[in-house]
Amino acid sequence: MGNVQTEKLEVNNEMANRKKVNWKFLHSWVPPLIAFLIVMLAWQFGTAMLQIPPYILPKPTDVFMATVDNWSRLWDSASTTILESVIGFFFSVVIGVSGAIIMASSKILERSLYPYAILLQTIPIVAIAPIIVIWFGSGMNAIVIIAFTIGFFPMLSNTLIGLNATDRGMLDLLSLYQASKWQIMWKIRIPAALPYIIAGLKISCTLAIIGAIVGEYIAGIGGGDGGLGYAITVASTTMEIPYLFACGIAASILGIVFFLLVSLLSKVLLGSWHESEMKKD
Amino acid sequence: MMTTTELEEMVERKTGQHVVKMKGVSKIFPNGNVAVDNVDIDIADGEFISFVGPSGCGKSTIFKMISGLVENTTGEIEILGSQVQTAQQKRTDVGFVFQDATLLPWRSVLENVMLPLEFQRMSKVEKREEAERALKLVGLKDYAKSLPRQLSGGMKMRVSIARALVAKPKLLLMDEPFGALDEITRQSLQSELLRIWESQKMTVLFITHNVFEAVYLSTKVAVMTPSPGKIASTVNVSLPFPRDDEIRTTHQFSDIVARVSRDLKF
Ligand SMILES: Nc1ncnc2c1ncn2[C@@H]1O[C@H](COP(=O)(O)OP(=O)(O)OP(=O)(O)O)[C@@H](O)[C@H]1O
Numbered sequence: 095m096g097n098v099q100t101e102k103l104e105v106n107n108e109m110a111n112r113k114k115v116n117w118k119f120l121h122s123w124v125p126p127l128i129a130f131l132i133v134m135l136a137w138q139f140g141t142a143m144l145q146i147p148p149y150i151l152p153k154p155t156d157v158f159m160a161t162v163d164n165w166s167r168l169w170d171s172a173s174t175t176i177l178e179s180v181i182g183f184f185f186s187v188v189i190g191v192s193g194a195i196i197m198a199s200s201k202i203l204e205r206s207l208y209p210y211a212i213l214l215q216t217i218p219i220v221a222i223a224p225i226i227v228i229w230f231g232s233g234m235n236a237i238v239i240i241a242f243t244i245g246f247f248p249m250l251s252n253t254l255i256g257l258n259a260t261d262r263g264m265l266d267l268l269s270l271y272q273a274s275k276w277q278i279m280w281k282i283r284i285p286a287a288l289p290y291i292i293a294g295l296k297i298s299c300t301l302a303i304i305g306a307i308v309g310e311y312i313a314g315i316g317g318g319d320g321g322l323g324y325a326i327t328v329a330s331t332t333m334e335i336p337y338l339f340a341c342g343i344a345a346s347i348l349g350i351v352f353f354l355l356v357s358l359l360s361k362v363l364l365g366s367w368h369e370s371e372m373k374k375d
Numbered sequence: 376m377m378t379t380t381e382l383e384e385m386v387e388r389k390t391g392q393h394v395v396k397m398k399g400v401s402k403i404f405p406n407g408n409v410a411v412d413n414v415d416i417d418i419a420d421g422e423f424i425s426f427v428g429p430s431g432c433g434k435s436t437i438f439k440m441i442s443g444l445v446e447n448t449t450g451e452i453e454i455l456g457s458q459v460q461t462a463q464q465k466r467t468d469v470g471f472v473f474q475d476a477t478l479l480p481w482r483s484v485l486e487n488v489m490l491p492l493e494f495q496r497m498s499k500v501e502k503r504e505e506a507e508r509a510l511k512l513v514g515l516k517d518y519a520k521s522l523p524r525q526l527s528g529g530m531k532m533r534v535s536i537a538r539a540l541v542a543k544p545k546l547l548l549m550d551e552p553f554g555a556l557d558e559i560t561r562q563s564l565q566s567e568l569l570r571i572w573e574s575q576k577m578t579v580l581f582i583t584h585n586v587f588e589a590v591y592l593s594t595k596v597a598v599m600t601p602s603p604g605k606i607a608s609t610v611n612v613s614l615p616f617p618r619d620d621e622i623r624t625t626h627q628f629s630d631i632v633a634r635v636s637r638d639l640k641f
């Protein structure tokens with residue numbers, strides 16, 4: 095009797111849970127989708143009604159057609175940009191994190207180097223990009239370096255803050271065991287800084303794409319294929335406005351995909367222990 | 376009930392050589408704070424001694440000096456027969472339990488307990504076995520694979536105690552380990568700690584704000600007074616071991632509590 099009842103209760107519970115999940119899913123996806131549709135419709139019919147010419151504001155269908163017609167051109171540009179920004183991002187992560195580890199291991203190094211890192215950050219990238227192009231030639235190298243430069247500082251500063259924010263108690267504990275400086279670094283400070291490093295990754299990954307596109311703007315086509323930035327400059331001079339829009343949208347999709355990948359990585363690395371990635375229920 | 380001579384014999388058996396010797400020890404922080412002023416205390420082997428006193432009277436500072444985390448300004452400290460600096464070299468001799476469990480959230484319970492052994496020459500298998508033994512001692516061997524965030528406050532504290540015990544210390548320093556726990560959990564951990572102390576043959580130094588806790592656990596209570604921090608008196612707790620919960624309601628128990636409370640007021 096009692097058993098039957100509890101069983102029933104459990105089944106009910108499960109159903110309620112399933113409903114809740116569905117509801118949550120709808121709750122988070124439906125409103126933005128509706129908003130998107132409304133904006134698209136307004137854009138489509140608004141431009142038609144107000145008779146705005148496509149070289150000022152192309153209709154969504156124009157942009158879509160331009161995307162389809164120029165797909166291989168667009169894909170080539172996008173993959174060039176992806177390659178440049180991934181390499182630039184990779185270097186900003188490796189050099190940013192290891193720079194932070196070196197600075198965190200020595201107060202003197204931190205005090206003498208960090209101000210210059212800040213200085214580097216305050217110089218607008220468009221101001222130094224031409225210099226980088228002159229130094230490294232107007233090809234992939236310069237663009238990768240520009241993507242690196244822009245993503246480097248967030249990695250460095252986030253990691254450094256994380257390494258310096260280690261819990262006092264844990265540090266005391268390790269010094270009780272007579273752990274060496276590097277043992278403390280590997281066993282405590284770096285794992286404890288992981289959430290900060292991930293936060294840095296999330297910022298730098300989108301910045302790397304911005305860096306690559308800015309680089310392409312300035313460096314132009316160089317030796318190899320042009321990326322999205324180059325395609326945008328070309329499309330604006332040849333007045334292919336729908337294609338220009340397609341390139342812009344492609345660039346922001348790249349940014350979103352990059353960000354989602356890093357978020358996924360963050361879930362894998364931190365999911366089990368860190369509050370920022372724990373399931374909110 | 377035990378007679379006084381029996382009691383004395385028991386204390387005699389448990390205690391022997393001095394494990395901690397402090398002579399004229401003071402700590403003045405760079406900002407001029409006199410945290411500890413001219414403390415003399417000898418703690419015999421096998422003793423369970425509690426330090427009670429109001430906040431800021433230098434209890435933690437004394438522990439930090441004993442463990443070598445903080446250097447004393449004046450006086451001499453001898454731990455396990457050698458000066459603090461050299462005593463530190465045998466780092467397995469001294470265990471430390473902090474007020475908060477300070478577990479590494481990215482490590483499982485077992486890996487947390489293994490941490491102190493990672494600074495010793497020992498095979499991986501041995502480390503694991505030792506950690507499992509320590510976990511068994513605190514009754515958590517079924518939780519070896521859990522992560523700290525999956526445990527309650529009391530269980531985290533047990534893990535922290537297991538971590539301190541894993542290297543078989545001769546001297547265990549506990550700085551308000553049960554301060555953040557509810558009364559029921561606190562009492563069950565107290566009995567457990569006594570059981571471990573009796574079975575492991577070690578000296579325990581224990582900080583608490585709670586006079587009842589101090590009297591229940593200890594062979595001796597060091598009463599501290601603030602500004603500047605010093606030891607006002609040392610009260611012997613002549614209650615028999617093993618102690619059960621009933622002992623909390625006896626006359627002797629409340630007499631000693633009254634005595635300690637009175638010394639605290641000075
Ligand atoms: N690093 C420090 N620099 C300066 N003063 C300090 C430092 N650490 C502790 N003190 C001072 O030394 C005194 C004793 O501190 P301690 O932490 O030993 O007290 P406590 O008895 O453990 O107190 P509580 O019960 O609150 O933990 C306090 O007055 C405190 O302000």
Ligand SMILES: [Mg+2]
Pocket residue numbers: 434435436550
């Ligand atoms: Mg304290």
